[in-house]
Amino acid sequence: MSDDLFSHNPAKSRYELEVDGLIAFADYQRSGHRLVIPHVEADPALRGTGAAGRLMTKVAEVARAEGMRITPLCSYAAAWLRRNDPELIA
Template sequence: MNSAVHDNSARNRFELDINGQVVFANYERRGSTLIIRYVEAPPPLRGTGAADTLMRGVAQIARAEGRTLTPLCSYANVWFRRHREYRDLVA
């Protein structure tokens, strides 16, 4: 699995390509905050950890850029509650 999450700023989403299928998180930038609006994984990747890998990458990018995150998506919100090591990023 290629675990390189990248920012597709033209589409306002972070993406993770896994064998030609893309897991993504739509976002909106507001100052130094990234608002995560929606996370989606194609049906064949659901339950494989792909969305978890995507969220870890999003959190690492936000930390490296000095940003905070606001998870509006229910998946992202639950993910941050389960991964306390990234709670400092939640605005």
């Protein structure tokens, strides 16, 4: 497996994690000091590899660095935040 490539794609309002040419992404909307995450999705070939979790780790790092909290509308994002970074939940 190659290295993960994390990027911000403002044109699509999403954060992306590329793994071996495949994409996992988290759509977002900014609302004041909140990052609203309505949807997280991974390419079917990435499911079960932990790619979505690695993506959420990076999204949480960005939110923390920018002094933002996260409002997860997506059930995956909500569950990940409850397990891994509950203090970021807004």
